[in-house]
Amino acid sequence: MTSRKPSLTELSDGVRSGDRRALARAITLVESRRDDDRRDAEALLDLLQPATGKALRVGVSGVPGVGKSTFLEALGTRLCDRGERVAILAIDPSSAISGGSILGDKTRMERLARHERAFVRPSPGGGALGGVAAHTREAILLCEAAGHGVVFVETIGVGQNEHAVAELVDHFLLLVLAGAGDDLQGIKRGILELADGVAVTKADGDNVARATAAARELEGALHILRGDAVVPVRTCSARSGAGIDEIWQGVVAAVDAARTSGALAARRARQDATWFERALDEAIRARFLGDPRIRSRVEALRLAVSEGRISPTLAARRAVDDVAPAGEPRSGRHPHPPE
Ligand SMILES: Nc1nc2c(ncn2[C@@H]2O[C@H](COP(=O)(O)OP(=O)(O)OP(=O)(O)O)[C@@H](O)[C@H]2O)c(=O)[nH]1
Ligand SMILES: [Mg+2]
Incomplete structure (x- = not known):
């Protein structure tokens, strides 16, 4: 080209x-x-x-420094060496502020980025999280069209972005660190509820015993939290390579089972429905605010809200009423109202 x-x-x-x-x-x-x-x-x-639609889509999340990029470099390289074509989309919501941590991801996956069957793409976090996820969703589709059979989405497990990412993938893998006994306190319940699988990272050197104990403890906690859903907890080390293959086999087995049972198709259908609603909201908003008169009216209302002259809900209703007054038939029996 x-x-x-x-x-x-x-x-x-x-x-x-x-x-x-x-x-x-x-x-x-x-x-x-x-x-x-x-x-x-x-x-x-x-x-x-x-x-599109043919890849295995896997989300990998966890707190900064848990080892997401190193894990993906190790796993991705193995998969590529076995003939798989792997894409990694790394979302970094903090990069819009710091402007720099994207580079960190690219360098941490240097070896994989050079692999002829891999594609590594850091995504800037700028703007709303919903927006980031919307672009990531489209980037996944593009990677699939390019023939990547496995697409990973790396996302930092802070705030709400992992919810948005969980809505994009077939399997959501949470990476956690074994801390000093109180480690479970640090993992947010909400994130545990999203996980399809958990991996305790950096299980190497003198950290092996701690990681194994943390995995057991977490398995117990997940059993109580998730009831009938089986969420496997494994340990791994990107450094020694221990556990990496087992984690991947677990992901593949879980997604295969979901495919056979119909749960995967249902999950994707649910995700598409969610994205349709989201895209619809965005399209309506964009069309609405695309009109300069409406935009300036909205600006005036925004000011009035910030000065406490009008309630936020009333202001929003006023803005919409200006364009589409309630009660005026706009469809149905009067598709073409007389001029
Ligand atoms: N001992 C050990 N250290 C590891 C392992 N995996 C990663 N690390 C180290 O942990 C640090 C963070 O690893 P990253 O892979 O960059 O972590 P991350 O989760 O991608 O970090 P962010 O992208 O900044 O959120 C690096 O210094 C790695 O060398 C591992 O398996 N064992
Ligand atoms: Mg990273």
Whole structure:
């Protein structure tokens, strides 16, 4: 591909042929907020739609420093060496603020990033988390169209972004650290409720016994918390390689079982329904605020809210009433109201 801007058909063909530059370019396009780029992105995704949906999508989350990137480098390299094509999308919500930690991820996965069957892509966190996840969802689809059979999404386990990521994947793997006895206190219940599997990391050297004990303790806690859902807890070390294959076998077995039982199809259908609602909200909002008159009216109402002159709910209702007054028939029996 030349450096001039490729047409959408060229870009689509490039992605489908597995050309990394085309894939990188396509992801940049779906990350763009510009109106014309958005339109192109939607058209591109539409062209590629038939080639999507075939990958095993795995979310990997955990607190900063738990070892997500190192784990993915170790696992990803093994999978690539066995002939698998692996993509890793690393979301970093803090990068919008710090501006720098993205680079950290890329360097931590240096070896894998150079592998001919791997594609490593850090995603800037800028803006709302919903927005990040929306772009990540589209990036997953692009990686699938490019022929990657496994797509990992690395996300830092702070705040709400892991909820959004759990809505994108077939399996959500939580990495945790063995602490000094009080380790379970540090893991948020909400995150444990999302996990399909848990791995205690850095089980090497004199940390092995502690990691094993933490895994056992966590298994007990999960049993109480999740009842009938079996959430396996394993230990691993990206450094020694211990446990990495077992964790992957566990992921594959769980997803295979879900595929056979129909739970995987149901999960993806539920995720698509959620994304439709989200996209609908966003489209309505964008269309609404795209009108300069409405935008300035909304600005005025926003000011009034901040000055306490009007309640937030009433202000929102006023803004909408201006455009679509309640009670005026806009459909049904009067599809074409007389001029
Ligand atoms: N001993 C040991 N150290 C590890 C292991 N995995 C990672 N580390 C170290 O832990 C630190 C953090 O590892 P990362 O893989 O960057 O962790 P991360 O979760 O991706 O971190 P963020 O992306 O910043 O959230 C690094 O210094 C690694 O060398 C392991 O299996 N054993
Ligand atoms: Mg990382």
